[in-house]
Amino acid sequence: MAERLHGQRPTLEDVARRAGVSKSTVSRVINGEPKVRAAVAERIRGAVAELGYVPNQAARKLVTRHNNAVAVVVTEPQNRLFVDPYFDCHLRGIRQELVRHGAQPVLLFIEEQDDYPRVCDFLGGGHVDGALLFSLLADDPLPDMVEQMGLPAVFGGRPLLGSGHRSDVYTYVDADNRGGAREAVRYLVSLGRRRIATITGPLDQAAAIDRLDGYRDVLPATPPRLLAQGDFTVRGGADAMALLLDQAPDLDAVFVASDLMASGALRTLRERGRTVPDDVAVVGFDDLTPIAEVTEPPLTTVHQDIEEMGRLMARMLCHRTSHPPLRGDDAPSLASVVTPTRLVIRDSA
Numbered sequence: 001m002a003e004r005l006h007g008q009r010p011t012l013e014d015v016a017r018r019a020g021v022s023k024s025t026v027s028r029v030i031n032g033e034p035k036v037r038a039a040v041a042e043r044i045r046g047a048v049a050e051l052g053y054v055p056n057q058a059a060r061k062l063v064t065r066h067n068n069a070v071a072v073v074v075t076e077p078q079n080r081l082f083v084d085p086y087f088d089c090h091l092r093g094i095r096q097e098l099v100r101h102g103a104q105p106v107l108l109f110i111e112e113q114d115d116y117p118r119v120c121d122f123l124g125g126g127h128v129d130g131a132l133l134f135s136l137l138a139d140d141p142l143p144d145m146v147e148q149m150g151l152p153a154v155f156g157g158r159p160l161l162g163s164g165h166r167s168d169v170y171t172y173v174d175a176d177n178r179g180g181a182r183e184a185v186r187y188l189v190s191l192g193r194r195r196i197a198t199i200t201g202p203l204d205q206a207a208a209i210d211r212l213d214g215y216r217d218v219l220p221a222t223p224p225r226l227l228a229q230g231d232f233t234v235r236g237g238a239d240a241m242a243l244l245l246d247q248a249p250d251l252d253a254v255f256v257a258s259d260l261m262a263s264g265a266l267r268t269l270r271e272r273g274r275t276v277p278d279d280v281a282v283v284g285f286d287d288l289t290p291i292a293e294v295t296e297p298p299l300t301t302v303h304q305d306i307e308e309m310g311r312l313m314a315r316m317l318c319h320r321t322s323h324p325p326l327r328g329d330d331a332p333s334l335a336s337v338v339t340p341t342r343l344v345i346r347d348s349a
Helices: 012-019 023-030 038-051 057-064 085-100 115-123 142-148 177-190 206-218 234-247 259-271 306-322
Strands: 069-074 104-109 130-134 153-156 172-175 196-200 227-229 253-256 281-286 300-303 337-339 342-344
Touching: 012 023, 012 038, 023 038, 069 085, 069 115, 069 306, 085 104, 085 306, 104 115, 115 142, 130 142, 130 306, 142 153, 153 306, 172 177, 172 206, 172 306, 177 196, 177 206, 177 253, 177 281, 177 300, 177 342, 196 206, 196 234, 196 259, 227 234, 234 253, 234 259, 253 259, 259 281, 306 337
Parallel strands: 069 104, 069 130, 130 153, 153 172, 172 337, 196 227, 196 253, 253 281, 281 300
Antiparallel strands: 300 342
8 A cells, every 4th residue: 555654745755765766766767767777676666656656747847858748630620530430540549559658649620720820839839749640631731830840740641742842851651542542443443344433532632632543543544524522521422422423324333532432422322223233333442340341232442550550650759759850951761651551342342
């Protein structure tokens, strides 16, 4: 049982006396420094447990210069974040890894232009050790902002940078969106489908652009009537599918750039009396099992390990905050990661 000394909260000095070491040695062990003999470190941890000592976080921050907090910045409406399984998987992976490193996620939303100053004031205010940012749009100011304030950051997805930006300045984790889309469309071609349409995501996001490029790698001469843009939502997929059927009633397959949109497309096809996959084969992207396994029919889709990508983002950021990279022209390139994808075949194609 924890011992209470003098009727007061135990201090660093109390722990040092109990363990028979100096205050500085206790401080090194509490702050995770490795240069303390194992037996001494074990004795100090025992004294901490016996006394119920809790480090003063404000004082600890002065020593370690760490807040043990990481900002997770999402440029999406809050209501979408909590109903989209993609973000649920991503945030689960991020949280698991941050907890493993003793860090707390702080969730920040950017829904409109006025949110940027508020979020940047927080990021630059010394409240967090770094930032994880995803769902950024084309020419989003956030990459420049975090770079200028010197805040370590890792991006979920390749940032869409304007001219004059060095891509090696930014570290990101992404899936092989182009390769996965290419594999999906090649599969539809192998099934003998000849009028293959696509529903894209919003083309101010890198993932949507890369998936459209993968489609065009296989079908470079696709007429405009076989292309429709969605918004990565169920409703967006349903509306885009309706537009495609109006423009190209003879289509026999569709590659959809997300599972949420694919579920909406399946609903529209059913309402229009088209059977899947006999009349129209459908392939999605993400392999969100809460969606892909319960659609009617179950969805053939491109798998990306979304939860692992979140863990990898957090792991890379924690490494950067523990080992800050050099800055300036002599700084080494920070390796970004593109994770593999694979096609998961179910009944829709």
